Amino acid sequence: MPEDSTHTPTMVTCTAPVNIAVIKYWGKRDKDIILPVNSSLSVTLHQDQLKTTTTVACCRDFVEDRIWLNGKEEDINQPRLQSCLREIRRLARKRRSDEYSTVDVSVLSYKVHICSNNNFPTAAGLASSAAGYACLVYTLAKLFGVEGELSCVARQGSGSACRSMYGGFVQWKMGEREDGKDSLAEQVEPETHWPELRVLVLVVSADKKAVGSTSGMQTSVETSCLLKYRADSVVPGRMDEMISAIRKRDFAAFAELTMKDSNQFHATCLDTYPPIFYLNDVSRRVINLVHRYNCHYGETRVAYTFDAGPNAVIYTLQNHVSEFVQVVRHFFPTTSNGGQFLKGLPVPSATISDDLKNAIGMEPLPKGISYIISTKAGPGPCVEEDSNHHLLGSDGLPKKTV
């Protein structure tokens, strides 16, 4: 019995990437529409390793907006979700009066079902909200036929989500306006610009969840005088330096500034009252290891950066990645040989010299790092053309197979 087409959900599925900042975003000057106290810059990671997939369906029969995240239904009334839904619908209605509207406007009055999954475990401690909101906004826009600048909408879901709207190297310009219209992400260079750049996510075995970034950055804005100084007087120069290092593919400059900016972000967390700690003893060992590794070679071959958690993200170049992975294996030996220590892009095996081991000179720490995700820079959000990949079934509910 064929269904009446108006009762069949209209459905779009898209994917969006994680991004890792090299000039950090920490602190809002406007909490409601999420305007930052400083500009920031990130590398978009490849979706082959880390991505969010989101299906949005709309149908005249849906009685309410609903959302499922990683298999669990969540509250659709969260203010930031509502901001994104409202903004996209507003842009779609505005577009309706424009010339090339191909969208059935009735769709805009329908309720939506949203289903979103990550291809990486939450335990990886990667900020999934950036990929999540970028994917939501991108998918809603495709469903409603909204084109053009969308980072401004994603920003209102989660600040750093605006940077996940583009591939490669992306800056979030803080802007000056009170309405946030100039607080946007822009691609600095596409992912093809620097193919040798490689990324390793070192997933640290953490005991428990630290202070969340939303409340943490607010406390920092209110209490850390060093954060204010950083935002006003340090970051503007660093943005210029970072863009220049990326344009020139100057790895040493890129790496050193990345490390300094990660450290300065964590310094402002420590200057917060009460202080916020995201780095733990394993994080600090990774930091020391990287500096000793670089020192041994007399050049900066590897950089670390840490977000609001103990996991290290390593930037390095193609020709150093296999040795550095072996260094990590040596100094953070796994006890279970069963589990896969290295996930993602293959890395050739390598041996490391005793000279190098001695230069690093640390006691190996078993189980400090759970596993490594090997990846690289990648493109921005994409439409998933294969309808088999929809996360929602024709009944508008999450497929059981997920």
Next chain:
Amino acid sequence: MPEDSTHTPTMVTCTAPVNIAVIKYWGKRDKDIILPVNSSLSVTLHQDQLKTTTTVACCRDFVEDRIWLNGKEEDINQPRLQSCLREIRRLARKRRSDEYSTVDVSVLSYKVHICSNNNFPTAAGLASSAAGYACLVYTLAKLFGVEGELSCVARQGSGSACRSMYGGFVQWKMGEREDGKDSLAEQVEPETHWPELRVLVLVVSADKKAVGSTSGMQTSVETSCLLKYRADSVVPGRMDEMISAIRKRDFAAFAELTMKDSNQFHATCLDTYPPIFYLNDVSRRVINLVHRYNCHYGETRVAYTFDAGPNAVIYTLQNHVSEFVQVVRHFFPTTSNGGQFLKGLPVPSATISDDLKNAIGMEPLPKGISYIISTKAGPGPCVEEDSNHHLLGSDGLPKKTV
């Protein structure tokens, strides 16, 4: 057979205290004569618990200057030791032309033997150089009959030593002059000013020695833009606030500023390149414990401060000390009941409520803290009148009993 008196060493023994900064000194603007980038302020700890004892002997028969530290002969030619010896001898010669010189001037041409011991283990991780140089300068001054301002000499041995030249609450004014003549310690209030103030040194079981403070602070001056901002724009206001809190015996204000300044100092260490870490996971647990303890009571009853190592120094008031010690015992249980966990001033036993335990809500960490030294504010350097306490024998060599 009576000795010829000119062959008998002239000998003086003095003691000097440790001090713990509440506004931190980190960074020199002049490395040679030790001028700081900012003023600082400390509490002098009581010598009943923590002191350095130094005997200086001089004798026409001594063929060279010699020094023994904690039972081991050390190199007398260290530049900072030489600075102190040279300065004191210069002041003594200058004094010779003044009216009240009671000192045999020939003594000034004799070589000296110096013997110095701490009554606390080096493993306690307390900056022994402050007490050590304060004691050396004070003892040399007594031997050579030098009176008046001596903190300027002690400063040239070890910056923070100048603050150990006074008891109670002591500020080191950074000064402005290039010759350092106005970079001096001054007593803000004597130790009798705030008798309820109590101090607990929580000795953390550290794995190994971190970056030394001399090289660490130099790297910070060269690389941390946050340190420069702190020194120029934050510390001046904090000095005024801290002096005011001490004068008013306003514990909450004193405690909060102490914690904020410790955190900011460690933040500048993290902003150093490569970053310097002195806090470890145990230090961070102590910090969290203190904030949760204060939060439970809705008032600031306890403060932490950390120097260039993982040990916590706790400031609290008499009426909270026994409960807080019990809290530390509970969350950092000792495994060996044999060793003494609490040293120094007696602390009555106390019980802690389940409410408080739940409010702190941390898993107890066995062996995180080795022991506690319980003490309070105390006086400045003193002459040891009992000649039995000389560390050098009549032969000018360290006594074997030490």
